[in-house]
Amino acid sequence: MNPIAAAVAQTAAVSASAPSASPSTTAPAAQPVELFLEASIDGQPTGLLVSVFLQGASLRMTVDTLRELGLDPARFGVAGRSDFLLDEVRGLRWAYDPAAQTLALTLVDTLRERRVLSAHTARPAGEAQASRGMLLNYNLFGQSTGRSLAGTLDLRYFDQHGSLNSTGAAVVRGAGRGYTRYDTSWVQSSQDKLSTWQVGDIVAPSLSWTRAMRLGGIEWRRNFELRPDLVTYPVASVAGSAVVPSSVDLYVNGVRQFSAEVPTGPFVVDQVAGLNGAGQATVITRDSLGRQVATTLPLYVDTRLLARGLSDFAISAGALRRDYGVDSFSYGGPAAIASWRHGWSDTLTLEGHAEAGRGLVQAGGGVLKRIEGAGVASAALAASSGRHRGWQASLGYQYVAPRFAFDWQSVRASAGYGDLGVLEGVPVARATDRASLSTSWRGNSLSVNLIQLRLPTQTGLGPVTDPLGPIGTPEDTPPVTRTVSLGWSRSVGQRGYLSVGAFQDLERRTERGITATFSMAFDSRVSFNSNGGRQRGEKVGAVSLSRAPDFEGGLGWALQAGTSGAQRYDQAQVQYLGSHGRAAISTQRVGNNRNTSMDFSGALVAMDGAVVAARQVGRGFALVSAGAPDLPVLQDNRLIGRTDGNGRLLVPELQPYAANRISIDPSSLPPDTRVSESNMDVVPRQYAGVVARFEIERYAAATLMLVGPDGKAPEVGTRARLEGGAQDAMVGYDGVLFVEGLKENNRVLVGAGKDACEVRFVYRAVAGELPTIGPLQCRPVPGE
Numbered sequence: 001m002n003p004i005a006a007a008v009a010q011t012a013a014v015s016a017s018a019p020s021a022s023p024s025t026t027a028p029a030a031q032p033v034e035l036f037l038e039a040s041i042d043g044q045p046t047g048l049l050v051s052v053f054l055q056g057a058s059l060r061m062t063v064d065t066l067r068e069l070g071l072d073p074a075r076f077g078v079a080g081r082s083d084f085l086l087d088e089v090r091g092l093r094w095a096y097d098p099a100a101q102t103l104a105l106t107l108v109d110t111l112r113e114r115r116v117l118s119a120h121t122a123r124p125a126g127e128a129q130a131s132r133g134m135l136l137n138y139n140l141f142g143q144s145t146g147r148s149l150a151g152t153l154d155l156r157y158f159d160q161h162g163s164l165n166s167t168g169a170a171v172v173r174g175a176g177r178g179y180t181r182y183d184t185s186w187v188q189s190s191q192d193k194l195s196t197w198q199v200g201d202i203v204a205p206s207l208s209w210t211r212a213m214r215l216g217g218i219e220w221r222r223n224f225e226l227r228p229d230l231v232t233y234p235v236a237s238v239a240g241s242a243v244v245p246s247s248v249d250l251y252v253n254g255v256r257q258f259s260a261e262v263p264t265g266p267f268v269v270d271q272v273a274g275l276n277g278a279g280q281a282t283v284i285t286r287d288s289l290g291r292q293v294a295t296t297l298p299l300y301v302d303t304r305l306l307a308r309g310l311s312d313f314a315i316s317a318g319a320l321r322r323d324y325g326v327d328s329f330s331y332g333g334p335a336a337i338a339s340w341r342h343g344w345s346d347t348l349t350l351e352g353h354a355e356a357g358r359g360l361v362q363a364g365g366g367v368l369k370r371i372e373g374a375g376v377a378s379a380a381l382a383a384s385s386g387r388h389r390g391w392q393a394s395l396g397y398q399y400v401a402p403r404f405a406f407d408w409q410s411v412r413a414s415a416g417y418g419d420l421g422v423l424e425g426v427p428v429a430r431a432t433d434r435a436s437l438s439t440s441w442r443g444n445s446l447s448v449n450l451i452q453l454r455l456p457t458q459t460g461l462g463p464v465t466d467p468l469g470p471i472g473t474p475e476d477t478p479p480v481t482r483t484v485s486l487g488w489s490r491s492v493g494q495r496g497y498l499s500v501g502a503f504q505d506l507e508r509r510t511e512r513g514i515t516a517t518f519s520m521a522f523d524s525r526v527s528f529n530s531n532g533g534r535q536r537g538e539k540v541g542a543v544s545l546s547r548a549p550d551f552e553g554g555l556g557w558a559l560q561a562g563t564s565g566a567q568r569y570d571q572a573q574v575q576y577l578g579s580h581g582r583a584a585i586s587t588q589r590v591g592n593n594r595n596t597s598m599d600f601s602g603a604l605v606a607m608d609g610a611v612v613a614a615r616q617v618g619r620g621f622a623l624v625s626a627g628a629p630d631l632p633v634l635q636d637n638r639l640i641g642r643t644d645g646n647g648r649l650l651v652p653e654l655q656p657y658a659a660n661r662i663s664i665d666p667s668s669l670p671p672d673t674r675v676s677e678s679n680m681d682v683v684p685r686q687y688a689g690v691v692a693r694f695e696i697e698r699y700a701a702a703t704l705m706l707v708g709p710d711g712k713a714p715e716v717g718t719r720a721r722l723e724g725g726a727q728d729a730m731v732g733y734d735g736v737l738f739v740e741g742l743k744e745n746n747r748v749l750v751g752a753g754k755d756a757c758e759v760r761f762v763y764r765a766v767a768g769e770l771p772t773i774g775p776l777q778c779r780p781v782p783g784e
Contacts, residue, residue, distance in 0.1 A: 032060065037096070037103040039069060046070075052103065058087045059096060059103070075111050102585045125229040126659045126683035131691045132159040132605035137616050143597035148174030158688035162188035165687055170330070181328035187687060188227055191657065196223040201455055204316040205336040208304075209366060209380040209394040209411060210353050213420050216331050217318015220312065223770075225686070233311060234346035234370075277301065277400025278373070285446075286683045294670055302376045302398070306343030313340045320424055321359070333358040335420050351380065357420045359387035366394065375399030378409075387617060388418025392428070408435045415456065430454045444490045453481045482506040484604045496520045505732075511536060525550065538565035547578035552639045567591055575599075578639035579649060580613040604649055608691045614650035620684035622651045626694040628673065632665040647696075656686040664694050670768035673698050700742040700765055705774030706735035708751065709757055714750055714778065723747040735775070749781065 032053040032137030039050045046069060053060040054603060062083045063073050072186035073079040076089050086094045091108035137154035149172040157164045172179045177455040185200030202219045206212040224232050282296045306312060320332035337356040342350045351366040364382025378396040396409035411432040418428060431454040438447035472479060484506060489499035497519050505511035515533035522528075525548050532541035542562025554577060561570040567590060575584035581602020588595050603617045608625055622631050627647040633640050635651050643649045654660040663679035675696050685689045708714050719728045722739050723746070731737050731750065742763040750757050757778035763771075 007247040013190050014307070022686075035059075035101070037101055040104065041069065041071075041105050042107060044593055050103065052070050052086075053083075056084070058085050059094065060085050065779065069105075071107075071111070089253060089664060125227050126681065126686040128189075128226075128657050128683050129690045130160050130163075130685040130688035131160055133605060133623075133689055135157075135617055135689065136604045137607075138603070139601040139616070140598070141599050143595055145593075145595040146174050150174065153333070156687055158685070160685075162186060163685070163687040179328075180325065183422070189223055189686065194222055194224065195227050196226075201321065202316055202318070205314045205339055205340075207339060207351055207353055207366065207380070208396070208409070209364070209382065210380065211234055211419060211421050213247045213316075213323055213335070213337060214321035215316055215318040215335060215337070215354075216321055218315060219314060221314035221316075224312070228655060228656050232307060232312075233301065233305050234307050235301065236341070277405065278375075278402070285707050296369055300370065300375070302370060302400075305346070305349045305370060305376065305387065306341055308343045308346045310343045310638055311341065314338070322419060322424060323459045332424055335423075337420070346370075353382070354752060355420050355421050359416060360420065360423060362419050364392070377405075382417075384416075384418050388416055388422055390414035392417050393671045403440050405438045406436070409433075427456050430456050436695065445488065447487045449485045449487075451481075451483050455479050480507055492518070492520075495522065515540070520533030528645070540564050547738045549575065552641060553578045579615065579644075581615055602653070603650070605689065607689060608648075610646065610648060612644075612648055612650050617689070618653040619686050620656040620660075621652040621689045622654060622660070622682045622684060622692045623666070623692070624651060624662060624690055624692045626664055626675075627696050628669060630668070632668060634663040634665065636661050636662070650689075651692075652685055656688075658686055669696065672701065672765075672768060677782055699740055700763065701738065701740040701770050702742060702763060703770065703772045704737040704748070704759065704761070705772065706731065706759065706777055706778050707775045708735075708778050709780055714757075718751050720748055720750045725751065750778050 015147070025277075032055045035052050035054055036049050037052060039046045039048050048068060049066065050065050051062070052065070059264040059545075060083055063078055063081055065703075066073055066076065066078070072114075073081075073722050076084070076092070078084040078089070086092060090110070091111050093106040095104040095106075097104075097221070110522040111185045133156070135154075135156040137156075138151055139148070140151040142149040150170065151172070153167065155166045163784055164184075164186050165571050166181065168179055170179045170182040183201040185198050185202060187196060187198050189196040196219075198221075200214050200216065202217065203212045204215055204219065205221065224230060234409055242245040259647065261374070278300045282294055284294045315336075315338045317336040318334070321337050321521040322330040322332050323768065335355070338352075338354045340352040344350050345439060350370040351368070352364070353366075354363040355361070361481050362382060362384040363650060366378065366380030368378045376398050378398075382390075382392045384390055384392075384394045390413065392413040393410065394411045395410065396407075398407045400406065409432075411429070415430070418556050422428060423684050424458040425551045431452065433452040436447060436449045438445065440446070466680065476689055482505070483503055485501065485503040487499065487501045492498050498517070500514070500516045501514060502514040513533060513535035515535070516532055517529070517531040519527065519529040525544070527547075528543075528545050530541075530543040532654060534540065540563065542560060544558065544560035546558035546560075547556050556575045556577065558573045559571075560576075561568075563569070569590045571588040573584055581600065583597040586599070588597075605612045605614055605617065605621075605623060608624045613625060624643065624723065625648050626633075626643055629643055629645045629647055631647065631649075633643060633649045635654075640651055651662060659681040660683070661679060662682050664675070666675050666678050673696050675694055677694070680692060680694075682690050682692050706714055714731045716733055718731040720737055720739070721728050721729055722741060724743075725739075725741050729737055737748070737750075739746075744763060746761055746763055748759050748761075750759065758781050759778050761773055761776055763773070779784075
C-alpha cells in the first residue's frame with residue numbers, strides 16, 4: 001500500500017473541523033505520513049501544493065510551509081520553531097479531504113497580515129535633479145505720469161549642489177532712482193535627511209504665539225517640502241475585513257476619495273485624505289455578487305498637529321534685518337532663534353521656542369492637544385529676561401466641522417515682556433484676541449469675526465498712530481483696537497456668487513462699512529464682477545468685465561468703472577500671454593487725470609548652452625530640448641506651448657521634489673523621424689531647473705513594392721533582409737516591404753533557399769519624407 005493510501009485508511013474519520021484551542025491529546029502516529037495537499041485559505045485556492053504530515057487525528061506543518069502560504073509565523077505563535085500541530089493554533093480551523101487531497105484553512109483576522117491601502121493621492125516624490133544654469137525673472141513697469149520706469153528682479157544661479165538667489169527692485173527713471181536689494185541667500189537641501197541649510201537673508205519660522213524675524217546669517221531647518229508625498233499630521237485610518245475578494249470604496253463626508261480591490265482578510269485604509277476638522281468616513285466593501293457592507297466612523301483631523309514621533313525644527317543665527325525694502329544692507333545687533341515641534345502622540349504636539357539678542361533672552365513652550373470629537377486646544381507660556389523682563393501666555397481652541405467652525409485665541413503679555421522685535425523698536429502687543437464663528441446651511445455661509453488688539457503705552461514718543469490716524473497719547477489709556485466683522489455668501493445658480501461683508505470698529509464708531517458683491521463666470525473664461533456699499537461714510541461701487549488669457553497663451557482684457565466718494569474712475573487693459581512672457585497695456589482715468597502704463601513680465605534662462613525667453617518661472621521648471629521646431633509640449637497632459645526654432649521650450653511652475661509629467665506629441669514629427677520616449681517624469685530641485693531631453697532620431701527608410709520572378713507579389717510573411725542590416729523584415733500584402741537603414745545603393749534578399757530572390761535599388765533621401773520605391777523586380781539570386 002502506498003503512503004497516501006495508507007493515510008486515507010488511517011484517517012477515514014478525520015474531522016473536517018479540528019479542535020480550536022488546546023493542543024491535541026491524541027497519541028501521535030508511530031510513523032507520520034507526509035501528504036502533498038492542494039491548499040486554500042478562507043475558501044480561496046492558493047494554487048500551491050503544500051507538504052504536511054499526518055500524525056494521528058491531526059496534521060503537522062513546518063514553519064517554512066507556513067511562510068510559503070504567505071502567513072506570518074509570529075502571528076501563529078510558532079516563530080523560532082521548525083514545525084507545529086495545526087490544532088495548537090488558536091483561531092485556526094482546518095479541513096482535510098482525503099478523497100480530493102485538499103487542505104482548507106480558515107483563519108480569524110488576527111492570524112492574517114492586514115493589507116494596508118494608502119488613500120493619500122499626492123503627487124509621488126522622486127530623487128531631485130538640477131542642471132547647471134542661471135535665471136532672471138523680471139517684471140518691468142512704466143507709466144506716462146511722471147514718465148517713470150521701474151522693475152522687480154529675481155536672479156538665480158543653480159546646480160546640483162544648491163541655488164544662489166537674489167531679489168530686488170530697480171527704479172530706472174523717476175523718484176527714488178536706484179536699486180534696492182531685498183534678499184540674497186544660498187540654499188542647499190538634503191532629501192535623505194529632510195533638512196535645508198540657508199546662508200544669507202532668512203526669515204526665521206514662527207509659531208502661533210511668536211513673531212517671525214528677518215535675519216542676515218545662517219539657518220538649519222527641517223524641510224518637509226523635500227517629500228511632498230509625506231503626510232506630516234496625524235491621519236485617520238479605517239479598518240475592515242473582507243470575507244471574500246471585494247472592492248473597497250472610501251467616502252469622506254459623502255465624497256468618494258479612494259477605491260481599490262482587496263483579497264480576503266483584514267485591511268486598513270490609511271492616510272485618509274480630503275478632511276480637515278470633524279467629519280465622517282464611510283468604507284463600503286462590495287463582493288462579486290454585489291453584496292455590500294458599509295461601515296461609518298467619526299473622524300477629526302487637524303493639520304497643525306504633528307504625527308507621532310515626527311519632529312520639526314529651525315535654528316537661525318545672525319544679525320537682525322532693518323529697513324527691509326528700503327535699505328539694501330541695514331542690519332542690527334546679533335541674534336539667535338530656535339523653534340522646535342514634536343509629535344508626542346497623534347493627539348499631543350509639543351512646541352518650544354527661544355530667542356537671544358543683545359541683553360535679551362526669551363524662551364517658552366506650548367502644546368496642542370486634540371480632544372476626541374471636540375476639536376484641538378492649545379496653550380503656551382513664554383518668559384523674557386535681561387533688558388526686558390516679563391511673561392506672555394496664550395490660550396486657544398479650534399473646532400472645525402462641515403457645517404460649523406469655531407476658532408479662538410487669546411494672548412496676554414506683561415508690561416516688561418519683550419522679544420527680538422522689541423530691540424528694533426517694534427513693541428509686543430499687551431493683549432491680542434481673535435475669535436471667529438462660521439456656519440453653513442442650504443447653500444448659505446455666515447461668519448462672524450472679532451479682533452482685539454491692545455498696544456503698550458508709548459511714553460515719550462508722542463501719539464501712537466496707525467494707518468487710519470491717531471488712536472492714543474501717552475496720557476491716555478493704552479490704545480485699543482476692537483473690530484467686529486460679518487460675512488454672508490451663497491451661490492446663485494451654477495455660476496453666480498453673492499456675498500455681503502460688514503465691519504465696525506467698536507472704539508471708533510465712524511469706522512464702519514458694508515459692501516455687497518456679485519460675481520459670475522462664463523464658459524469662455526469671461527467673468528463679471530460688481531460691488532457697492534459704504535466705507536467710512538462714503539459711497540463706493542465698481543463694475544468690471546474681464547477675460548483671462550488661455551493657459552497655453554493668447555489675449556486677455558479687462559474693463560472697470562466705479563466711484564469712491566465723489567471720485568469717479570475707469571480703467572481698460574489688454575494683455576497678451578505667450579510662451580516668452582506676458583505683456584499688458586492699461587489706461588486709467590481718476591477724476592480728470594489719465595495715466596497710461598505698460599507692464600512686461602517674463603524670464604530669461606541660460607541652460608543647455610542656450611538663452612531662452614519664457615514666462616516667469618516659479619520654484620521649479622524644466623527646459624524641454626527636443627531638436628525639432630513647433631513641437632507640442634504638454635505638462636500633465638495639458639498643452640503648455642510649442643518648441644521654438646531650436647526645438648526648445650521652457651515649462652514653468654513645476655512642483656519641486658515631485659514627479660511632473662512632461663510629454664511631447666510625436667504625431668507632429670516628420671515621417672522620417674522617431675523618438676525613443678515621448679514622456680518623462682521631471683523632478684526639479686527647489687529654485688532650480690532640469691533639462692528634459694527628448695532624443696529624436698532621423699532615419700533612412702522607404703516602402704518597397706516588390707514583384708517576384710514570376711510576376712506575382714511574394715507571399716505574405718516572407719522574410720527579407722537588407723544587406724548589412726541587423727533585423728529581418730516581413731513582406732506584407734501586395735508585395736509591400738518597409739525597410740530601414742538604407743544607403744545610397746542597397747541590396748535586399750527576399751526569401752531563402754531555392755525560392756530566394758534579390759532586389760537592388762538606389763535610395764535618395766528627401767527631408768521629411770519616407771518615399772515609396774517600385775515596383776521592383778525581385779530576381780533570382782545568382783548561384784542559388
